[in-house]
Amino acid sequence: MSNKTITCECGHVNPYGTEICEACGKPLQGDLESKKLLNMRYEGSARRSQTYKTTIIDKVWNFFSSVKVGIWIIVLLLVSSAIGTIFPQEMYIPPLSEPSEYYREQYGIPGQLFYDLGFHNLYGSWWYMLLIAALGLSLIVASLDRFVPLYRSLKKQRTIRHESFMKRQKYFGITKVEGENPTLSKLKEVLRKKKYHVKEEDGHLFAEKNRFSRWGPYVNHIGLIIFLIGGMLRFFPGMYVDEVLWIKEDETKKIKGTEEAYYLKSDGFILETYDNNDEKFKDAIEQSGQEVVAKNYQTDAVLYKQVGDRIPGTEPELEKVKEHPIQVNKPLKFDDYAIYQVDYKLNELQSMTFTMDKKDSGESFGELTIDLYNPKDEYKLDEGYRVEVMDYFPDFEFNDKGEPTTKSKIPNNPAFILRMISPDHPDGEVAFVAIRKNLEPLGENDYKMSFQNVDTKNVSGLVVRKDNTLWILGIGGAIFMIGVIQGMYWNHRRIWIRRKEDEVWLASHTNKNWYGLKRELETITEKTGIDMPQDQSEQK
Amino acid sequence: MKKKNRLVVRTVILAAVLLAVGYTFYTNFFANDSGVVQAGDKAPNFILTDLEGNEVELKDYRGKGVFLNFWATYCEPCKDEMPAMDKKYKEYKEKGVEILAVNVSEPKLTAKSFADRYKLSFPVLLDKGNDVTNHYGVGPIPVTFLIDKDGKVIQKTEASLSEEVIDEYMKRIQP
CATH class of the missing domain: 3.30.310.190 (TATA-Binding Protein)
Known part of the structure; x- marks a missing residue:
C-alpha cells in the first residue's frame, strides 16, 4: 500500500490518485495521445479523501470530504429554514399560550406536525443544530482535503511542462520563428x-x-468556521443573554440574566409625540397620514446592585449604581450588559376609587381607593361606615362550573365582592362590583358603591442584552469577505x-x-x- | 509514516468537532439550566410569609418531608388537586410531612379568600414578585417538589395530582 505512488517520467513522485504530474504536468491517467483538454480542476491533484479507505475515521472523513454531501447539507438547511417560516416561531406566538396546543389549534394538522418536528423553535432544535455542525465539519474536511494537494501542486510545478500537458490546454498555439x-x-x-x-x-x-487568488475559497471557509464557532459560543454559559423585562412605573425588579446581581427601578415611562401645530413638522406629520408621530420613548431607569447574600423571598439589600434615561438605541449599559427600550403599555389599571353612597339620598359617606395589586381587607370610611373586601378577582370571569374566578393575576377586569357596613346595616350589605357592573347578589341594598375614577401606570418593555460573541462573528465575517474578494477579483x-x-x-x-x-x-x-x-x- | 500522521490529524480534527458539538448539545439540552431546580438538587432555602403574616423558612423543616406546591387561583388544575392535598395533609401531618403551598404572586386577598373557601389547613405562602418561583425555575403551574428530610429534592412533577398519587408521594418523603 505504501508504495502506491506514481513516479512520473520526469522523476517526480506523485501521490496515489494524481491525474496530472505535479511537477512537469504530464497527464498520468488516460490516453497520452488524447486530444481532449485536460481537466485542470485542483490541478489534477489527488484529492486524498477519495484514495484511502481503511479505518472508520477515514470513512467518516471521506463522507464529509465530498462536495456533494456538503451541497446536500446546505440544501437541507435551506429547505428546513424555509419551512420554519411557514408558521410563526415559538417566540412570536402570544406569550401566554401553550405551544403544544397553540400550533394545533391555529393551524391544524400541519401545525401539529410543525410543532412535533421542532420547526417552532428551529434554531434550537437538535436536528437543525446537528445539520449546522455537519456543515461546519464538511467545510473543514472538504477544504483541507482540497487545499493541501492544491497547495502542493502549485508549489511543486516546474518551469518546463510536458508537451502533452501544453497541447491539451485550452489556449495553445505554435509559432514558427527564425533566429x-x-x-x-x-x-x-x-x-x-x-x-x-x-x-x-x-x-x-x-x-x-x-496565485493567491486560488486561496480565496479556503480563506472564505475559515471565516465561515470562525462565524459558526461564534454562533456556537452563544450556547456557552455567560456568553449570551437576551431577555425581555417588563417593568411598571415605580416598580423595582430583578434584572433577568444578570445572575441575580442587578435590579432595575422604573421612575416612569414617557411617550412624547411631535407637536402637530409646529410649523417645522406640520407638513411631514400630515404627509405621514398618522394622527400623531412619536418623538421619544423613554424609561427613566435606576440601576441597583445587590449587596451581600440574600435568601430568596426576602427583600434584597440594594445599592444604587446609576440613573439613566433609556431611549430607543440609547441603552443603559453596565458590565457587558445593555438594556434597550423596545415596547410599552400605556395606562395599565393600578387602582380604582369608589364612594359609598346611600341610594335614596345620594349622600356619600366616604371614599376608598383600592390598589388592584394588593387590596386591603378593610377600608375605613366616615364614622360608622366601612367597606370589607370579601373577595377579589383581578381578571374576572365565570368558570365552567359557574363560579366566579380569575383568568390571570393581571387586573384586566377587576371585580370585587364587598361588604358595605353602615350604622343602619351593622352586618353589612353585599355588593358585587366590577367595571360597569354593580350586582346585589344577596338582595336589594340601601347603599351602593359608586365608581369615581381609576389610576393607571405605564409599563416599559425592555430587553436585556449581553453578547460576548459579537467580536468573533465580526472577525469571522471580515475573513469571509476577504476570502470572497480574494477569490473573485483576481x-x-x-x-x-x-x-x-x-x-x-x-x-x-x-x-x-x-x-x-x-x-x-x-x-x-x-x-x-x-x-x-x-x-x-x-x-x- | 505519512499515512499515520494523516490518520492522527483526521482523528484530532474529528474529535475536536465532536467535542465542541457535544458540549453545545450538553449545555443546551441536558444540563441543569442555572436556576432550575430538579430532582437530585438540594432544595434552595427561602423565606416567605404566610396568610397570617408569619415568616416561614424552608430550612426550619429539615427533618420533615416537605410537599412544596406552586399554585394560583387562576390555575384550574392547581385548584383541582387542592382538596386531595388538604385531605392527605391532615393524614400525614403527624407523620412528619408538611405541605407548603406557594401562591405565585397573587394579591394576598385573592389567595386568602380562596384558601378560606376551600378551607385549606396547610400553610399558603405568598411569593410577591415571583421571587421564589423564578428561583426554583417554575414555569407553567402546578408544579410540586418532593423534598426529603435532608432537604434534597427527590422529585419534581408538573402534573395535577390525584389523591392516590399524593398519598404515594407523601409516603416517599415521610421521614
Whole structure:
C-alpha cells in the first residue's frame, strides 16, 4: 500500500490518485495521445479523501470530504429554514399560550406536525443544530482535503511542462520563428510589465500571476468556521443573554440574566409625540397620514446592585449604581450588559376609587381607593361606615362550573365582592362590583358603591442584552469577505512558453475569466509577434 | 509514516468537532439550566410569609418531608388537586410531612379568600414578585417538589395530582 505512488517520467513522485504530474504536468491517467483538454480542476491533484479507505475515521472523513454531501447539507438547511417560516416561531406566538396546543389549534394538522418536528423553535432544535455542525465539519474536511494537494501542486510545478500537458490546454498555439533570443527576451519584458512572475529555464519560460487568488475559497471557509464557532459560543454559559423585562412605573425588579446581581427601578415611562401645530413638522406629520408621530420613548431607569447574600423571598439589600434615561438605541449599559427600550403599555389599571353612597339620598359617606395589586381587607370610611373586601378577582370571569374566578393575576377586569357596613346595616350589605357592573347578589341594598375614577401606570418593555460573541462573528465575517474578494477579483493566470527547434509553443490557463485572459494574450502576442494561440475548446 | 500522521490529524480534527458539538448539545439540552431546580438538587432555602403574616423558612423543616406546591387561583388544575392535598395533609401531618403551598404572586386577598373557601389547613405562602418561583425555575403551574428530610429534592412533577398519587408521594418523603 505504501508504495502506491506514481513516479512520473520526469522523476517526480506523485501521490496515489494524481491525474496530472505535479511537477512537469504530464497527464498520468488516460490516453497520452488524447486530444481532449485536460481537466485542470485542483490541478489534477489527488484529492486524498477519495484514495484511502481503511479505518472508520477515514470513512467518516471521506463522507464529509465530498462536495456533494456538503451541497446536500446546505440544501437541507435551506429547505428546513424555509419551512420554519411557514408558521410563526415559538417566540412570536402570544406569550401566554401553550405551544403544544397553540400550533394545533391555529393551524391544524400541519401545525401539529410543525410543532412535533421542532420547526417552532428551529434554531434550537437538535436536528437543525446537528445539520449546522455537519456543515461546519464538511467545510473543514472538504477544504483541507482540497487545499493541501492544491497547495502542493502549485508549489511543486516546474518551469518546463510536458508537451502533452501544453497541447491539451485550452489556449495553445505554435509559432514558427527564425533566429534566437529576441522573441524570448521581448516576451519576458512584456510579461513582466503585465505583472507576471517570470521564470526561465533552458530557454523556456513560465509566467504566473495572482496565485493567491486560488486561496480565496479556503480563506472564505475559515471565516465561515470562525462565524459558526461564534454562533456556537452563544450556547456557552455567560456568553449570551437576551431577555425581555417588563417593568411598571415605580416598580423595582430583578434584572433577568444578570445572575441575580442587578435590579432595575422604573421612575416612569414617557411617550412624547411631535407637536402637530409646529410649523417645522406640520407638513411631514400630515404627509405621514398618522394622527400623531412619536418623538421619544423613554424609561427613566435606576440601576441597583445587590449587596451581600440574600435568601430568596426576602427583600434584597440594594445599592444604587446609576440613573439613566433609556431611549430607543440609547441603552443603559453596565458590565457587558445593555438594556434597550423596545415596547410599552400605556395606562395599565393600578387602582380604582369608589364612594359609598346611600341610594335614596345620594349622600356619600366616604371614599376608598383600592390598589388592584394588593387590596386591603378593610377600608375605613366616615364614622360608622366601612367597606370589607370579601373577595377579589383581578381578571374576572365565570368558570365552567359557574363560579366566579380569575383568568390571570393581571387586573384586566377587576371585580370585587364587598361588604358595605353602615350604622343602619351593622352586618353589612353585599355588593358585587366590577367595571360597569354593580350586582346585589344577596338582595336589594340601601347603599351602593359608586365608581369615581381609576389610576393607571405605564409599563416599559425592555430587553436585556449581553453578547460576548459579537467580536468573533465580526472577525469571522471580515475573513469571509476577504476570502470572497480574494477569490473573485483576481484570476490566477499562467502562461507556459517552450522553445522547440524553430518553434515557440505557448499554452495558457486561468482559473476563471477566460475572456480576460484572451484579451491579455492578444496584447502579449501583438507586442511580441507571436501568433495568437487557438481556443482549442472551440475547434470541433 | 505519512499515512499515520494523516490518520492522527483526521482523528484530532474529528474529535475536536465532536467535542465542541457535544458540549453545545450538553449545555443546551441536558444540563441543569442555572436556576432550575430538579430532582437530585438540594432544595434552595427561602423565606416567605404566610396568610397570617408569619415568616416561614424552608430550612426550619429539615427533618420533615416537605410537599412544596406552586399554585394560583387562576390555575384550574392547581385548584383541582387542592382538596386531595388538604385531605392527605391532615393524614400525614403527624407523620412528619408538611405541605407548603406557594401562591405565585397573587394579591394576598385573592389567595386568602380562596384558601378560606376551600378551607385549606396547610400553610399558603405568598411569593410577591415571583421571587421564589423564578428561583426554583417554575414555569407553567402546578408544579410540586418532593423534598426529603435532608432537604434534597427527590422529585419534581408538573402534573395535577390525584389523591392516590399524593398519598404515594407523601409516603416517599415521610421521614
